[in-house]
Amino acid sequence: ETGVTQTPRHLVMGMTNKKSLKCEQHLGHNAMYWYKQSAKKPLELMFVYSLEERVENNSVPSRFSPECPNSSHLFLHLHTLQPEDSALYLCASSQEWNRGRLITNTEAFFGQGTRLTVV
Amino acid sequence: AQSVAQPEDQVNVAEGNPLTVKCTYSVSGNPYLFWYVQYPNRGLQFLLKYITGDNLVKGSYGFEAEFNKSQTSFHLKKPSALVSDSALYFCAVRGHTGTASKLTFGTGTRLQVTL
Numbered sequence: 001e002t003g004v005t006q007t008p009r010h011l012v013m014g015m016t017n018k019k020s021l022k023c024e025q026h027l028g029h030n031a032m033y034w035y036k037q038s039a040k041k042p043l044e045l046m047f048v049y050s051l052e053e054r055v056e057n058n059s060v061p062s063r064f065s066p067e068c069p070n071s072s073h074l075f076l077h078l079h080t081l082q083p084e085d086s087a088l089y090l091c092a093s094s095q096e097w098n099r100g101r102l103i104t105n106t107e108a109f110f111g112q113g114t115r116l117t118v119v
Numbered sequence: 120a121q122s123v124a125q126p127e128d129q130v131n132v133a134e135g136n137p138l139t140v141k142c143t144y145s146v147s148g149n150p151y152l153f154w155y156v157q158y159p160n161r162g163l164q165f166l167l168k169y170i171t172g173d174n175l176v177k178g179s180y181g182f183e184a185e186f187n188k189s190q191t192s193f194h195l196k197k198p199s200a201l202v203s204d205s206a207l208y209f210c211a212v213r214g215h216t217g218t219a220s221k222l223t224f225g226t227g228t229r230l231q232v233t234l
Contacts, residue, residue: 040226048221092163104213107168
């Protein structure tokens, strides 16, 4: 509906597992984001990819590893997670660059999220 | 550092009554301001934004928001609430350059509309 699709919608994994979250956007945007949403906390920006380059890593633990193979796809690779990593993980995209100039007045479009439970 | 405050965790309103969800912000320079809505088990949906110009911005589903520079506020309003408006509402701010260009969200306000 928003043009940003996340899979899977739900994921339960053990602390020793390795899994990946996938995000795909069909909007032609040139920036993509991973956010973590936990109860009673502001949305936490985890990673930003702009023009397929990682431009932001907000002190995220190394057990979270992002990958952006092209402007339409974004992955979040997960390994040896902790129970406190259980949350809703949201992917978003926006049009951040126009003719080489950063534009910040555009809205971000979000996927429906992946509800992650670490057991 | 820029920030957004949504002082109410929850707002309760009867269907048909006007609603207001409050938001104040802090950012260097002129702000770009956004409202998003989140329904259960869904991602955030864009409602409206203020960039420049008219302080009253109209958005989706009959919502509007008023930008007040002197009070650094951007409150979300709707003249007549519907039960289907019940959801989590997020205010966000973004500056123009540098570290302020990141999109920063508030903690959200849950709107409960009852019959």
